[in-house]
Amino acid sequence: MVRTIELNKRQEKILEIVKGNGPITGENIAEQLNLTRATLRPDLAILTMAGFLDARPRVGYFYTGKSGTQLLTENLMKLYVRDFQAVPVVVKEQSTVYEAIVTMFLEDVGTLFVVDDSVCLSGVLSRKDLLRASIGQQDLNTLPVNVIMTRMPNIAVCEKDDLLIDVAKNLLERQIDCVPVIKKTAKGFEVTGRVTKTTISRAFVSLTDDDH
Numbered sequence: 001m002v003r004t005i006e007l008n009k010r011q012e013k014i015l016e017i018v019k020g021n022g023p024i025t026g027e028n029i030a031e032q033l034n035l036t037r038a039t040l041r042p043d044l045a046i047l048t049m050a051g052f053l054d055a056r057p058r059v060g061y062f063y064t065g066k067s068g069t070q071l072l073t074e075n076l077m078k079l080y081v082r083d084f085q086a087v088p089v090v091v092k093e094q095s096t097v098y099e100a101i102v103t104m105f106l107e108d109v110g111t112l113f114v115v116d117d118s119v120c121l122s123g124v125l126s127r128k129d130l131l132r133a134s135i136g137q138q139d140l141n142t143l144p145v146n147v148i149m150t151r152m153p154n155i156a157v158c159e160k161d162d163l164l165i166d167v168a169k170n171l172l173e174r175q176i177d178c179v180p181v182i183k184k185t186a187k188g189f190e191v192t193g194r195v196t197k198t199t200i201s202r203a204f205v206s207l208t209d210d211d212h
């Protein structure tokens, strides 16, 4: 919960009181507002969870001094690939363009990853790669995907412990929709997941969840 603009009037008042008088006990805040401690409990919990206030046992609440932007940044820095990645959809290098198009529709994804005989990443196929191949004169039933794919080592990848914000920057810089999540092995890159613009949107929206 990092939406500063959504603090209610009472929460704003509590912040003011703690700013001016902290460290202060919940009891004392309640007294100043003419409310019971129980009434205030949810507000204090929200303000603490959001990072505006900190609570020390036997001391009370104090103001952390962090701005909404700082708190938002702190929360962004907790969003990792491993917690949001989607399942990857792969095809073999020998698959035909026709088969790849069918897979893209059946699996309802916008990007396919191509793997070699040792099941390691060798290429990427986007919607436009397949469209481009389709408007040529080639026979889609015999044309293998490895002729038209974007191939290694030019593929942008990420790993499960990367921050989503770094992946988002890479998607923007490279003007692509998706990167594979890979695990480095002796044979190459094993494809373990997928991060797309939808993944980034989902993570972005998750920042507004109260239980984030």
Ligand code: ADP
Pocket: 110, 111, 124, 125, 126, 127, 128, 129, 149, 150, 154, 155, 156, 157, 175, 176, 177, 178, 179, 180
């Ligand atoms: P679309 O073609 O649907 O616009 P993209 O913007 O993702 O989709 O793809 C643009 C080009 O970039 C395509 O040729 C595709 O093969 C390539 N591409 C897609 N993903 C990656 C990636 N992770 N690394 C390198 N190139 C990629």
